[in-house]
Amino acid sequence: QVHVVESGGGLVQPGGSLRLSCVASGSIVSVSAMKWYRQAPGKQRELVAAITNGGNTNYADSVKDRFTISRDNAKNTVYLQMNSLKPEDTAVYYCNVRVVLGTYWGQGTQVTVSS
DSSP states (O other), rough: EEEEEEOOOOEEEOOOOOOEEEEEEEEEEEEEEEEEEOOOTTTOEEEEEEETTTOEEOTTTTTTEEEEEEGGGGTTTEEEESOOGGGGGEEEEEEEEEEEEEEOOOOOEEEEEEO
16 A cells, blocks of 8 residues: 655745645555646646656646756655746646556645735
């Protein structure tokens, strides 16, 4: 059994910053890819950022130069630093981790960007 838990969401004004965290625990030998997705009301879930266990990253065009994904392999933790937030970044953010047993999702954390 693998558990994935996100934290760090909240309400922030446009131009502000938030840092999301996601911890994977349980029957884990090693974690390969770790990803952040988001889903806004009425829209499909979309990939925001991804990082391999070697540290290679990729980002959605809409968040490049504003968001930074990083990970701590010793803690099975992935972070998403979000700067210069815009109202269109408002969504539920989900963590996705790939381990030997399969791919697992967290329950999501709400990010609301509003004045």
